[in-house]
Amino acid sequence: MKTTFSKEILPYFIFLISICSFAQNKSDRELILxxxxxxxxxxxxxxxxxxxxxxxxxxxxxxxxxxxxxxxxxxxxxxxxxxxxxxxxxxxxxxxxxxxxxxxxxxxxxxxxxxxxxxxxxxxxxxxxxxxxxxxxxxxxxxxxxxxxxxxxxxxxxxxxxxxxxxxxxxxxxxxxxxxxxxxxxxxxxxxxxxxxxxxxxxxxxxxxxNPLHVIENGTYITSEINNNNNAEVTAEVTIENKGNYKGSVEIIQTIQDVSGKQVVNVSENVLAPDFYKTAKYSSKLKVNNPQLWDIESPNLYHLITEIKQGGKIVDRYETSFGIRTIKFDPENGFSLNGKPLKLKGTNNHQDHAGIGTALPDELQYYRIKKLKEMGSNAYRCSHHPPTPELLDACDKLGMLVIDETRLMGINDYHLKNLKRMIERDRNHPSIFCWSVGNEEWNIEGSVIGERITNVMQGFAKSIDSTRPVTVGISSGFKSGISSVVEIMGYNYMGNGDIDAHRKEFKNQPGMGTEEGSTFATRGVYFTDDAKHYQSAYDKKPRPSFYSIEEGWKFYATRPYLAGMFIWTGFDYRGEPTPYGWPSVTSYFGMMDVCGFPKDNVFYLKSWWGDKPVLHLMPHWNWQGMEGKEIDVWVYSNCDEVELFLNKKSLGKKKMEQYGHLEWKVKYAPGTLEAIGYKNGKKILSDVQKTTENPEAIKLSIDKENSPNANVSVITVEVTDKKGLHIPTANDEITFAVKGGKILGVGNGDPTSLEKDQFIDDIVLTAITNFEEQKGTTADLPQQLISYSENDWTTAFKDRDYKKQAPSYVYRGQFELKEYSATKIVSFFYKKIGVETVVFVNGNKVSASAEDPQKYVLNSNMLKDGKNTIYIVATPLQKIKDWDVMNTDPGIIQVITPAESCKRKLFNGYAQVIIQKESFDKPVILSASAKGLKSHTITILGKE
Structure with a gap:
């Protein structure tokens, strides 16, 4: 992270860092949001x-x-x-x-x-x-x-x-x-x-x-080696640019601070400044004794502070966050972090989120990574492009490994410069353990062209950062071409080729599953309904050449030579609504939906990706009208055994196979379905699904994954019965109101929802047409509209002799209002075509607004649906120079249709609202209401 000072509100956890950095920063560098x-x-x-x-x-x-x-x-x-x-x-x-x-x-x-x-x-x-x-x-x-x-x-x-x-x-x-x-x-x-x-x-x-003499953008490159005495030698390379006329020596000071901000070590040296508009690299060695290593459980971060002194004065101060850690891929034993084996439990992800598309506030980057960590994931693949830097900051701070991927393969300037920019920007992030230079390039994957391109890009990446390996995600067979030369083999879907056979042929090539799964599931749905475009949430093989999440994990988990796998995908995303099309608008692949609400597969992964006891019972137990019919009941757990009960009657105890799940066929009867998990013969966990009663009240809750004191908060919306039980089948439409903040967006995870994501005022700009003029006889402007001869109108400004202008001109034009109603706000933004001006609309004089003398807010009682007439009477502007270009545009009509109240239907029991505070110091109050339900209000506190 670079030293920043913001004059605007930043997320609180970033804001504190900015203030602390600025307090110590006496250089000329400022970074203003x-x-x-x-x-x-x-x-x-x-x-x-x-x-x-x-x-x-x-x-x-x-x-x-x-x-x-x-x-x-x-x-x-x-x-x-x-x-x-x-x-x-x-x-x-x-x-x-x-x-x-x-x-x-x-x-x-x-x-x-x-x-x-x-x-x-x-x-x-x-x-x-x-x-x-x-x-x-x-x-x-x-x-x-x-x-x-x-x-x-x-x-x-x-x-x-x-x-x-x-x-x-x-x-x-x-x-x-x-x-x-x-x-x-x-x-x-x-x-x-x-x-x-x-x-x-x-x-x-x-x-x-x-300052003209400064560290260039992304101008530091930090690497480290840990020796046998458990000390780290840090190499800090800095690139300095001179955009001034200074010639002579400068002092470069490199200082490392630990997590607490305490200085660990510093070095300085005097060097010659680069020539005018030239750059130069300088390298320093710094020793860190007994370093606190960065890993996924303890993501310790150091800070390198680079200062340039010129004539004894600090002219630039540049801060870089980095971590000390070791990574290794081994063709026999997979991946290791800091010398310890680590199975990669990864997900692929695009960068959009429910309600707000791709414009994610920084806090949502942390929110999404926390959701993935809570599922048990330890790795993230940026699919399929370089991410926003704030995502990498979140992964650094929360302990999530990252594959950073460029957008397009190739060997020309467009491709290599983009790769270079990505690597130079991101190479100090300890979370990044691998560069990806391509994904599923079917035209070249199996050809010598693919080999050549990969060799160039791989070597080029190594020339910029030699500390990380390179991979490519491959899906059209694992036999030749790119597969033969890429440093780390990226298998995209084990159904696309024989992974074991490829490994036998290329025994010295490490490999991992860069994409696996590609399963279909709709959150909260347990019977596939193609007419409604709903896919059952039970983990089943989706297509002949694709495998279930369980099948995929069993394959990778039981092969030590494979470093792990990345599921397609962690979250649903807009687009690619496979296996359907319209009106499905989001994907079905995610372990979580677009809001981050978990599908049941999340609990399978928690069972085998985490180290805490897990017990999850599915489906819900609201099946009115299906009494006596068999329901598939599944349990995800890492317990030794699980016993199932329906209304306190045991339906049997079953042993859990490693990396597996348990199934029962249960005839539906309303009441309580309960699973009890045993470890070493002792009951340790239980999970219950109850038949709920009628919806009674709305419930709002602040998601635990929100960052403390953050500027943006994610709120879960649900409906409960009179006993306070969550109703998993609720689909009520909820209306929201907010004070002290604004609603950035709403969502519910329904892949077929065509509801609005955002509720914003609609603004239409309407031109003034048929603009005509006629000469006035006096410079005195009328205060009431008078009648003008229809025979004297000519095209406005046509053949105007600016040296012989009339004392005044009256202009006339039309603007059209479509489907006009009094709820719309109509304003005329006047662009000056005269010194003194009077404006009439449909015969009514209009006064300029107090805030802007060239803005006229038009009263609804003077407007009508369809064509409206505007008159502008003005004394003319005069040319000062013959070549002056005079404005002939009278302005624009702005029509604002105020946004309706923000609302969203629940989908299978849940919806989501994303709130942004107006101020850190003031609370935000969110209210939710719906027909026939008790409303609920929640207060999101300001800075604590």
Missing amino acids: IDKDWRFSLGHLYDTQKDFGHAEGYFSYLAKTGFGDGPASSQFDDRAWRKLDLPHDWAVEQSFSESASYSHGFKTAGKGFPEKSIGWYRKKIIISKDDLGKIISLKFGGVFRNSKVFFNGHFLGTEESGYNGFEYDITSYINYGGENTIVVRADASMEEGWFYEGAGIYRHVYLQKT
Whole structure:
């Protein structure tokens, strides 16, 4: 983690680190989060007029420096645009359509929707005159996708991939002491993956300030070796850049602090500074005695503080979090961490979550990793792209191993530079134990082309980081091609080839299951219903060439030479609704649904992945109308034996096979189904499923996986009967209200739900059309609309002689309101076409608002459905210079339809609400209500 100081609210656990770091930081470096208060609007893929006139200028931003036009111009008026905070995903806000992308969960954004494939973002910032002389840059965590960034009308660059972080130096373009405009145009019309990817600036944005002499971005590389005396020799390589004219020596000081912040060791040396706009690497050795090792149970983190002194003054201070640990793959004995064998119990995951798409707050990264850890997982594969850095921070701090994966295989600049950026950004994270350079590249997996590409990418990765091995996920057979040369064999599904045979042929090649399972399950459903698109939650073989979770784990767990396996997937995700299509909009593969609510397979994994006693009884026991019919009853447990009871009558005791489960056929009768688990002949656990009564009350609870004092909280919603029992079949629609915060999103895990994820005001921008003018005879402006001759109207501004203007002009135009009602808020954002102005709408004079003299809020009693007429009477603007370009756009009509109340149906007993606080110091109050149920209110406390 780099030293940060934020002027805006960060999650509390990050905020504390920032304040502590800043207190010690006397250098010129600042990293300022600028996520707050952006303006946003959808543009258009190919219609330039609908794209706000962008790329219509005579000189384009590619032809002449500083000629950004339309929204890219710093002069563009964005007042009518929506105001929002980042991270932001505009795709999740859209409705569903059968004609939309199957891969992206049928959201009406991106491919096939040109009016929803372009997103514009604008933000104004003040940069002090005191910053003159510093190097100032914009840092983006990731924008999906094909982003173009402008600063004060200057084009900074394009980043094609939606998964790369990138940075632009804006030092030369800044208006010091005044206002500056950041503009981002994101083009999400093309998909990079075959899964939901979101759209927009879905990761953080920072403003960075440094001394001209500074550590470059991701400019440290820390490695360590543990010797026989249990001491670690840490090598700290730092890359310094000189963007100034300084020549001479500088002092580099490297200091290591332990978990408590205590200094462990430091070294310093005097070196020559790099030449102008050059970089240089410097390496230091530091010895750490009896290091606290990083592992999955005790994720101990050290901090390297790199300082640059110039003339005795600290000019830069750069902090890097790292861990000391050893990793090893062995072709006979699998994987070991710190010299101890460790079976990888992993999951694959995409980066979206219920209700909020890909724009995850930092706290949700921790929430999701905690959910996986609680299941027993110790490893995470980033599928199939580089993750947000905050995910890796969470894995570092919580103890989760990571396979970090690049997006696309290849050997050209596009591929290798993306791989380089990923490795250089992420290589100090102790959680990362393997780089993946590809996944299921079917065209090349079994060919010599695949071998060549893999050899290049593998060698290239090693040249950047020699401490970790390289893998590729392979699914089209394990015989030749990539399989023959990759360092760590990644088996994607044991049904795709003979793993044991491949191992016999390549005995010196370690291997692991990079994808396994791919099973179908709908949470809380125990009978497959293809008509409803519901898959039974019992763990069964999903397809002929795929295996159940139990079959997969038995295979990998009983083969010491295999390092472990990664299940497809830990969480459900939008898109790929295999084995169905519309109206299914999420996958069925997850061990948990899109909210993180566990499916029953979670408890199988807890039984055999963890070291605590587990007993889980399924299904629920609400089967009205099925009395006397047999129900499959399963038990997941790591107990020696389990005995099953129905209404206190024993149905038999059974022994548990290792890595297995138990089954009974039970004729349904309402009441109590109970399982009792025994260890060494003694009862140690029980689990009960009871037939519940009618729904009576809503229950809200704060999930235990939330981080303490966090800015974002995840709330579980359920319904109980009069005895307080959870009702597993409830599907009531719950309405929510919040005070002291906002609802970021809602979900319920239903793969067929077409309900809204988010409830936001709908904003429509309507142009003024048929804009006409006629000359006035006096500069005195009327206070009441008068009659004007219909014969004197001409096209506004056409052939205007600016040297011989009339004393005033009256302009007339129309705007159309569709399905207008008094609940809608209509405003006219005037763009100045006169010195003094009077505005009339449908014959009524309109007054400017107090907050903005060029904004007119239109009363509902003066508006009508369909066409409305606007008159603007103004004294003309005068040209100062002949070449001045005069504004001829009168402005835009903004129509806001207020969002309806936030609501969501329960799905099989559960729903989820994600809440963000307005302030750390104030509580948030969430209320939930539904017809026929007792409402419930919960208070989420402020900072404790």
